[in-house]
Amino acid sequence: MDQVYRGEDYTFTCTLDRFNERIRVDHYNGNLRSVAAHIQSIFTNEYTKCIVKAKGEHVPFFLSECYTYEGVIQSYYSGSDAHLMTLYNGAWRRNSQTWLEEDQLLAAVRHKQVSPLKEKPLMRKGTEADAEKLAALYQKVFAVYPTPMDNPNYIKKVMRSDTIFFLIEESDRIVSAASAEVNRTYKNAEMTDCATLPEYRKGGTMRHLIMALEQELLRENIYYAYSIARSRSFGMNAVLHQLDYNYGGRLVNNVKIFQDWENMNLWSKLLTKSAE
Template sequence: MQKYELIKQKKFAASVYRDGVNKRIRVDDLQGNLHFFLTHLNNDSQFDNYEKLIIKARESQFMTLIERGFVHEGVINHYFNGDRVHFMSRFMKEERRTSSYWSQEDDLLSSVHKLGVYPSFMDSDDSILVAGTGQAEELSSLYKEVFKLYPVPLHDPRYIKDAMKNGTIFVCIRKNEQIISAASAEINFQYKNAELTDCATLPLYRKGGFMKNLIARLEEELLYRDIYCAYTIARALSYGMNAVFHQLGYEYRGRLANNCYIFDKIEDMNLWEKDLGQ
């Protein structure tokens, strides 16, 4: 079960995402008295059903959360209308805190950082389509084939249609009468940022440079909408996706341990950010 809710009480207001699939609670925005909110959450009868609590904290909340035992996992420098967000986490179970792949992911990241930064390129035979609701069925078919598990229900075309109606931009490349690669930008219009996500390419077409071109096209669409903070949360075990973002000029900002179920298991996720205004 996944649901958003706005919790408003006398001394605080919080936008909370309860993610039963990934056994986590994510607080996307918290204003007001931080201590009162944490007390409220601890008294919540459903709180014990989750294994990880993530708070997207403002600069002024950082030290208080450190004092309350939260772990600093990453940062996006321009998230809140140009101001910094800190990803602060509390783990309710020891096994959720401990990653089996951390050293391997460190080695992978070191290899990625040795790569140069290159612009995208576009094959003259390819065209990028900004997808509409009419492509939702095709997109869901792509995601079913690429991902056995995914943090959100992209296998359901209704979910994709709802995301589009709420402002998420999907772009895709078509070959041989099918969508072979796609990506999206989930825009936060209130805080002028966008998460680049839902990156998928059919196995037959990988290593063709398609994802670089899709990301570059999403950046163009974001700039057109006056969105300058672009970030992504990429599988820390995926050399290809981390290489794509590094080569397109994104900067590494941290790693979220055991963050979500994706591909075939629960995985660590790397944060990357780019200031599109530079």
């Protein structure tokens, strides 16, 4: 649930995410001390994590308020970086047992040779008529997902809210899909909802879909892309690395996804016209 909070000398927009036990502040203006005090008042015990997307010049202030620096989304604000500052209400949420393992996975991603792309598959832009089949795909790929992507009505809702889907079909079913959640105010988009059935995961299927989304975004005058990938997913991190996304840090126990709470890696990219 998104809410706008206002005071005499400030405003901020906050997402209250009960499923993932977190609050997230995406935009703020005005008196920083007033903003921070109000955030603290709504960061109650029903939430265990608070995330603020901070402007670069405000990072020292949030550090002075005992926030932790977890990463950066490059060019998020129309070319200026967003710095992710966090607070925690639970020690279990702050600590990760898989951090070193994920460091090793990331090192392996960086050393992996770029695998050749198969011939470009037949892809198309998704429509509301695809909602049922998309929901079936997400239900099959993810036992747990941070948003209700197994609900066709939710998928229709996000499509109406400026989320673009591209998909690949075979035998009257969707076998792979990805989306771009567009922020026209800041000319950015989050590459998300990436899912492929296991038997179709070779040959660069997801790379093709993301490249198609990138070109669609450029046609719509969106110039900056980012993605938040499961830190334990070698394949998804490799896809983003091979598409020249820049690693920007790791968010601790950020969401419930796949099977449990997971750390998430930040990746971002300045979009350019494809050579294809």
